[in-house]
Amino acid sequence: MRRLRNDLPYTFRPPRPRAWFRPIGLMANRYYLQKKFAVTKLDDSGFDRVRELSRAGHAVLLAPNHADHSDPHVMTELVARHGMKSHFMAAREVFEISKLGSFALESMGVFSVDRDGPDLSAIKTAITLLESSSDPLVIYPEGEIYHHHERLDPLHEGVASILLKAAARLKDGKEAYLVPVGIRFLHDPLVEETFRDRLSRLEDRIGWTPRPALPIDERIVRLGTGLLGLKEMEHTGEAGRGQIQDRLATLCDALLTIAEARHGRDPKSATAPERVRAQRYRIRKRLLDAEKPPTFVERDELLDDLDRVFTALQAHSYIGDYFLAEQTLDRRAETIMKLEEDLLGFPNYPSPRTARVTAGEPIPVSSMLAAGELPAKGGAGQLTGLLEERLSALLG
Structure with a gap:
């Protein structure tokens, strides 16, 4: 866990996807995965269903556990592997490392969030993306990186709250889905x-x-x-x-x-x-x-x-x-x-690792709201509990 003594004013960084930059960003992402984080193999399952929902025009929020610094790179590569683009909500601190890094993140559809306060700009951006786009939105409900892949830390209700608000605004048959994603890393002997x-x-x-x-x-x-x-x-x-x-x-x-x-x-x-x-x-x-x-x-x-x-x-x-x-x-x-x-200050990755990623059964939030299984107001806690249960099962 990195020490953050951040006393700088916060400036929201919106997503600014640039089509010309995407191939460059994906190549850099693969380089980081292999060279910096030693993730040389990526096994996945369950993402065919995510692709189906995305191509059908639905709002899809992917909620992975967050136990390693390579998690965003893993998710970016997986979403691209299945022919999709993605948006990410990322901690403000990663944008403040360098101007070039901030430009690259924004160009790949990443936007910032101040985790320590009510960041209305980030919340509104997330809801708008779910409402207007079918590209999956990735948010890590644990919020911090804890380095224990087989145990889940308590989840924040912000993910569920954002999706419930977005679901209330969807029209023309578009539905909201919450997809738990379990990420495990296996180390070479x-x-x-x-x-x-x-x-x-x-x-x-x-x-x-x-x-x-x-x-x-x-x-x-x-x-x-x-x-x-x-x-x-x-x-x-x-x-x-x-x-x-x-x-x-x-x-x-x-x-x-x-x-x-x-x-x-x-x-x-x-x-x-x-x-x-x-x-x-x-x-x-x-x-x-x-x-x-x-x-x-x-x-x-x-x-x-x-x-x-x-x-x-x-x-x-x-x-x-x-x-x-x-x-x-x-x-x-x-x-x-x-x-x-x-x-x-930073962990070492001295030998190859395999990332094993499983997309669980999508939670049909819109259908649950319509059936009264989730209350329109105050349902974030219940939905978070369901997500935590599904994620824990995926981690096994």
Whole structure:
């Protein structure tokens, strides 16, 4: 999970598909998949039904799980493989890396969203695209990248809310469909040969003497527990005790409680990701207050609070029993990648991977609304629950 200390004003970036750029964008996308993310094979199933719905002129929203940085590249390639174009909602931060990158994203039909606040421009754009186009719209309902492909994090209701609003505006027989998409990554067995050296680098990064003679699983647990202890010492002054999952939850709640004591708690925010988004919104709103700019001292305190809520989200993103429950090759690889991102800034992809992508049975939202199975108002929670159930089944 990348650290975001974003205190820049937000500018919405709309989609600006350019036909001449599309072949260039698809070639670049394939290059990134293979060279940067080591995805050398792409297996898919279920997308014939998506293509049928798209060609029939219906509104199709694809909702994949989001566990890897290559997910958007995987989805772009798959949609193109089946003869379709796509639109994506993407975090504002990816547009702010470079002007050239922003131009390329917009040219491929990607538009920005500020995940920490009510981004009305992004919501209106998504609804308009569903209403006016039959090209699939891709939105990741988890919102963040967590690096655990076999577990789904709680979904945000924004995806369901957008599709329900779009469905109410569709005419002339056009119907709305929500398609759960499960993405899994399978690692080549050769990746196991990289574990010892990569763990040594991580141990050295925090000042430990590398222990290559220890069993891999023991080193992973040892390193993860050590990092947790360091974070606990940094923010609370003492290392916790007990089960890893309990310590992670305690640290997450403690950090959010500190920030909420300063900036107020949103009573509607129940889960840790919701509390994090609420705090980031309030902190950044104060940082960007043009009428009463924060003092230098207050600004430093606000930036420290951003770091606290980031660490809270980091703690939440580690599922304590995910690796401990089943030490498979893929879970080892995922956990090491996650540790690399948190310690080194970005994960390594040292060996080939296969992306296995399954489009589940489309959820007929328009038909469900017409039959009274979904309420026109207040149905986002119910639809999100159904999506979460279908996605979890796809991940198996």
